[in-house]
Amino acid sequence: MSNAHISARRMASTSDSGDFDTSHSTAVRKHLRTYGLTPPVVDTYKTQALRCLKQLESKTTPIEKYLYLSNLRNSNVHLFYRLAVDHMKQMTPLIYTPTVGEACLKWSHIYQQPEGMYISYSDKGHIASVLQNWPERNVEITVVTDGSRILGLGDLGINGMGIPVGKLALYSACGGIRPEATLPLTLDLGTSNKAFREDPLYMGSRRDKVTAEEEREFLDELMEALVETFPGIVIQYEDFKNPFPSLERYRDTYTMFNDDIQGTGAVILAGIINAVKRTGVAVKDQRAVLMGAGSAAVGVAKQIVEFFMNEGLTEDEARECFYLIDTKGLVTNDRGDDLAEHKKYFSRTDNKGKQFKNLPQAVDYIKPTILLGLSTIGGVFDQNILTKMGEWNHYPIIFPLSNPLTKSECTYDEAMKYTGGRAIFASGSPFPSIQHDGKLMTPGQGNNMYVFPGIGLGSILSKATTITQSMIYASATSLSTSLNEDEIAQGWLYPDIARVREASVVVAMGVMRAAEEAGVAREPRVQMMDDDQLEQFVRAHMYDPHLETQKIENHMRGEIEQVLKEMDGDASQLWTDKPQAVAEKAHLWMKGQL
16 A cells, blocks of 8 residues: 555545554454554553654654644544643643644645645635535534634734644544544635735735625625534634624524634633632722723623623623723723724723823723733733732732733733732733742633633534523633632632643533523433533543544454354354454455455
8 A cells, every 4th residue: 555545545534544543453453454554563552652752852843843743633643632631731732822823824834734624715606515525524513714813913814724723623632522523624715914925835815805795705605505514513713803793693593603702701701700709809899901902802801791790780880890901092982083893882981081092001090900911912011010900909810811922911920020929810821830939839821722622512412503602601600610629729710721621521511501591402311411410421422532442443343243243153252362363354254255
């Protein structure tokens, strides 16, 4: 079998990329017809992991490690996920943020193999036929981007494919959704990035971005084609420059959500719920400043408004706790500019004609209890601002949420240093633990990976017709309850990242209960389960890469025993005594040579 033939076989199905797993027994290799195509020793997982980690360690830069892991995922999918699950803290920054940002910037230069679907504007009118080319028919979830606002890096066009690829890898690693049931999808709708359009290696259309009207018509066709091709599919939108129109247009018709708005809002809300409890300050006395007034900031603020309302405030009272800061300063009704529609909900009317043109001025005026950063302006929470937060609050809540690390509004070390070690902190990207006053302190990370895998899994298992706001809110409240006793005792806001699969179970259960209460769950079994039964149901349906080798063994054994029963009667003892002989005999029988 030629290398080309092996590659063709591997691309025929995502699941086939596990066929060459060196942990397969000789009998399985013969059954799969891969015997002789891998070295003869049957590896233990311990040996496989040692080999992979040594190879990973030999790579000197994050992008080299990213490429190594991408190749591993495409050549031995279950081994990749075994490593990811067992080494979550080490792997997730390489699989997704912050490394995926560099991968996206260089995507057309480092491209090596197909990893998802690209649908271009020129495919308008026959998108469904393009989707038919995807080799898997049982797709349960897709992540869709047009690349127009990747992380804090701007319009990257089709180079944004790293986002759906990485995001769906986390759906599988953290949420237990089978890899072959995922579809990374990038829309080639042009790019406003002139440098990319003129780059000879850029692999997307060399045209400017389509108009909003053209994109709307394209997305209408895409959504219809997705549910027609993959009935029941969960559709997650990601990194669109203006995510609000599509969310408002499709949320009540399709099983879809936008992680930038809803996922970010939910994970930060979970942290805020726990942080507010720690401060001892009533929600009515909280004053939250959001540096950044884009879609993510507004999504976060609206989620927290709902929490404040559930704590007893009216909607107006809850909304008045929030202050948005954009590039022109505090967002007010009388500032004199034409406010974007999404900013109007939080625009202030109580500024008495005064305008605060930057963050320092606004902070001095507001004296916030909560400081949230979604601006992608690195270092904007400077020493002066952090020191004042420590002076005004015994436990200041400081969440610099921008990615990647270079765009974080402050570091963990800075937040603790300038607040006397009292800051309640969570960031968007991971910061290392620090020593402060002789004590090891670990920062929280408000990473969306705590919620979106559970939202996706819960929506799939409940067979939800739509993803309601109550389901998103339930993901946040469920996450806030998922910490164990040790994590609570240490003052953490989120579970240990190594326990993210456990958190995903809790989140999925909350989402499923909310779907049931909202009347959008089509899975009748969910309604009849108590919490213990529901937990068992969720766990039983989660992909576990550690079980895949045994599953193949069991499946092969069943097939072979059925064949041999037709030949010789009961073959169970023969299998026990001579499994290789059974496999060879059955293989010849199935080929018609016996």
